Amino acid sequence: MATNEQYRICPATGLRIYRSAENLIKANAVVAVVFLAVGGLFGFMVAMTRWKAIHLLPAKWFYLVLTAHGLDVLVVWIIFFEMAVLYFASAVLLNCRLATPKLAWTGFALMLIGAVVTNIAVLQGGSSVMFTSYVPMRAAPHFYLGIILFAVGALIGCFIFLGTLIIAKQERTYKGSIPLVTFGALTAAIIAIFTIATGAIILIPTFLWSLGYISHIDPLVYRTIWWAFGHSSQQINVAAHISIWYLIAAVIFGAKPLSEKVSRFAFLLYILFLQLASAHHLLVDPGISSEWKIFNTSYAMYLAVLGSMIHGLTVPGSIEAAQRRKGYNNGLFEWLRKAPWGNPAFSGMFLSLILFGFLGGISGVVMGVEQINLIMHNTLYVPGHFHATVVAGTTLAFMAVTYLLIPLIFQRELILPGWARVQPYLFGLGAGGISVFMMGAGTLGVPRRHWDISMADAQLPYDFPGAANLMMGLNGMSAVLATLGGFIFIVVVVGSLLFGKRIAVGTTEAASGSGQPAASAVGRYGSAEAPAVPGTLAMVGVFFITFILYYFVNWKYLAEIWPLR
Amino acid sequence: MSISPPQEQLWWNEPIPKSELIWITTAFLWGLVMFFAMIYWHIAGEQNLSNEAYRTTPEAFAAKTEAMIAKYKVREEGGYPVVHPLPGEDVYLIGRLWQWWPILELEKDQTYRLHISSMDYMHGFSLQPVNINLQILPGYDMVLTVTPDKTGELGIVCNEFCGIGHHTMLGRLYVVDHP
Numbered sequence A: 001m002a003t004n005e006q007y008r009i010c011p012a013t014g015l016r017i018y019r020s021a022e023n024l025i026k027a028n029a030v031v032a033v034v035f036l037a038v039g040g041l042f043g044f045m046v047a048m049t050r051w052k053a054i055h056l057l058p059a060k061w062f063y064l065v066l067t068a069h070g071l072d073v074l075v076v077w078i079i080f081f082e083m084a085v086l087y088f089a090s091a092v093l094l095n096c097r098l099a100t101p102k103l104a105w106t107g108f109a110l111m112l113i114g115a116v117v118t119n120i121a122v123l124q125g126g127s128s129v130m131f132t133s134y135v136p137m138r139a140a141p142h143f144y145l146g147i148i149l150f151a152v153g154a155l156i157g158c159f160i161f162l163g164t165l166i167i168a169k170q171e172r173t174y175k176g177s178i179p180l181v182t183f184g185a186l187t188a189a190i191i192a193i194f195t196i197a198t199g200a201i202i203l204i205p206t207f208l209w210s211l212g213y214i215s216h217i218d219p220l221v222y223r224t225i226w227w228a229f230g231h232s233s234q235q236i237n238v239a240a241h242i243s244i245w246y247l248i249a250a251v252i253f254g255a256k257p258l259s260e261k262v263s264r265f266a267f268l269l270y271i272l273f274l275q276l277a278s279a280h281h282l283l284v285d286p287g288i289s290s291e292w293k294i295f296n297t298s299y300a301m302y303l304a305v306l307g308s309m310i311h312g313l314t315v316p317g318s319i320e321a322a323q324r325r326k327g328y329n330n331g332l333f334e335w336l337r338k339a340p341w342g343n344p345a346f347s348g349m350f351l352s353l354i355l356f357g358f359l360g361g362i363s364g365v366v367m368g369v370e371q372i373n374l375i376m377h378n379t380l381y382v383p384g385h386f387h388a389t390v391v392a393g394t395t396l397a398f399m400a401v402t403y404l405l406i407p408l409i410f411q412r413e414l415i416l417p418g419w420a421r422v423q424p425y426l427f428g429l430g431a432g433g434i435s436v437f438m439m440g441a442g443t444l445g446v447p448r449r450h451w452d453i454s455m456a457d458a459q460l461p462y463d464f465p466g467a468a469n470l471m472m473g474l475n476g477m478s479a480v481l482a483t484l485g486g487f488i489f490i491v492v493v494v495g496s497l498l499f500g501k502r503i504a505v506g507t508t509e510a511a512s513g514s515g516q517p518a519a520s521a522v523g524r525y526g527s528a529e530a531p532a533v534p535g536t537l538a539m540v541g542v543f544f545i546t547f548i549l550y551y552f553v554n555w556k557y558l559a560e561i562w563p564l565r
Numbered sequence B: 001m002s003i004s005p006p007q008e009q010l011w012w013n014e015p016i017p018k019s020e021l022i023w024i025t026t027a028f029l030w031g032l033v034m035f036f037a038m039i040y041w042h043i044a045g046e047q048n049l050s051n052e053a054y055r056t057t058p059e060a061f062a063a064k065t066e067a068m069i070a071k072y073k074v075r076e077e078g079g080y081p082v083v084h085p086l087p088g089e090d091v092y093l094i095g096r097l098w099q100w101w102p103i104l105e106l107e108k109d110q111t112y113r114l115h116i117s118s119m120d121y122m123h124g125f126s127l128q129p130v131n132i133n134l135q136i137l138p139g140y141d142m143v144l145t146v147t148p149d150k151t152g153e154l155g156i157v158c159n160e161f162c163g164i165g166h167h168t169m170l171g172r173l174y175v176v177d178h179p
Helices: A019-050 A059-092 A101-123 A141-170 A180-211 A219-230 A232-253 A260-281 A290-297 A299-325 A344-367 A381-408 A417-443 A466-499 A518-522 A534-559 B018-044 B058-072
Strands: A006-009 A016-018 A508-510 B053-055 B073-077 B080-083 B090-096 B099-101 B103-107 B112-118 B123-128 B132-136 B140-146 B152-158 B170-176
Touching (some): A006 A019, A016 A019, A016 A059, A019 A381, A019 A466, A059 A101, A059 A141, A059 A180, A059 A232, A059 A381, A101 A141, A141 A180, A180 A219, A180 A232, A180 A260, A219 A232, A219 A260, A232 A260, A232 A344, A232 A381, A260 A290, A260 A299, A290 A299, A290 B018, A299 A534, A344 A417, A344 A534, A381 A417, A381 A466, A417 A466, A534 B018, B058 B073, B090 B103, B090 B123, B099 B170, B112 B132, B132 B140
Parallel strands (some): B090 B112, B103 B170
Antiparallel strands (some): A006 A508, B053 B140, B073 B080, B090 B099, B112 B140, B123 B132, B123 B152, B152 B170
């Protein structure tokens, strides 16, 4: 079917970029960044309140701001950006027009309205129920309604993505199989559809309950289903940011996957097993059997963890193979030392990879051991873990790819390149510190979502060890670094969009529907030939030893608590 | 490249590089080790959460708790009854806005059946500094068979957000030597 939609050829990559897709990518990315700024500021206030020497907010505001922080960064920033990623990975990478752009704009509008409505509900003060909104604690009805609208909008985006894949196939805009990055985005979209459907199953009844049409929602049923939504939505992020790692490696190094089969198989493991992770939150809940907990918390014998461990080899491995082909062959690590560490897209991506694996990955698996969860559940260890995954991992990866999108999609040069160069380091160090020190506090038993761990107002006070306050102070200092990094990111991005030098626009012409794929200009592609990646193997070796040691140390900690059965 | 279609159209027929095979095998085996470690700990370890839980109501659970308090109360502290039940007994602990009720006094190296439930919202039972953390739900009576192994004064922090007074919700638990 022929269309007369406008497109341009990207002068850098030869990719064909349709205007409708381009505008949607821009809109979603811009809204995402706005919510990152707002939510990040809320997060800064949370950390400053937990820092005993500052204790910024009063209790009422602390719980309100913490609720808003979780929603705005964990949901709104990340999902809006993922919509941009989905449109990019389908329409741009496949040289295709976007399916039903008008419907995509409807989805965008629903998401925006939903995000604003929920934010209003929270800021009005009657919905400080945290991101998880556990029943029977009740929020205002429009708190749930906003999330539902947002989710419907995101669901539309997922189907636009699938529709675009179908159009690209029918109009033969590419040859053979879809690229690995698109395959990863497809993984994210499939998990997203599962996730949103699960969210609907629990949030629609909760919305009706908040209006008084349903009298009772069982708290355990709520937690089980809500976490199938809440945790799986984090797995969308994992699939999306790993796709972005591959994307950045390809753009900067021309990296090919070591093996298409292995990398795709690892994504397939995500589709099959990641959704079992609801159990991670239910390991110390009453009324659930150990058999169920063990099977689900381990993603059926750690098969999704296997997927992540495979990507942990294949992403840096693809970079090493590409660098060695260019002649960086001295020793184990010349390929890494001579990598463009001054390019924020690369440094952000690589820091994201390291921090996600070492901090987020290992802590997640250890915390998800059925018995070890007893010494970590609902302590600050939990936010420590997920700040490593979604801040140091996902958010840093999204920031890194933004540095590529600004010239490619927005056609602007970056302003303040010196600032951009240090940004990933500041943000990565800050986010890494936040997660390490929160995990440290968590091992001392410090609770999450808690306004005052000095327990000053309690009738029966309890004193945490002094190290807990030290941890919270260090957490606050790390939050200052991360906020500074986030602030520079916002300044560079917004500044570049407004004042960046325009990059010459590629030729624009009317599309005739089925054309020759322009991506062939990119050059040879496919699996890397006979790659030897000793440096990467050494890195995963270090990772593996760290993993094993930390895992068994925590069994030892567990063995020291009261016997219970 | 990863952003273009695979050059080899039959990419699933390509052999897997050795480095990847080694790592996949290692990671898979490690996954099995971690999986069976959980099962092993159920057999050989001493810290396993019971699967014992019952449906209850706030009223029924409160009635059992008050009966225990009436039977075993030994003194009061700041308006809280301190309860010293006999070893082996069923012991009840209430979580509610915003207190853990009552104060329990248990004997070292004795075993108790500890029941915990919530009267209202969800709460988080966090025994400090031992660091045992449990999710407490309204309507569910969670039963643990515990054996305190050190004497001392312990705090029970609430680590599930339960409203504006969440940070004031603290309880106390004593472990004492057998008199």
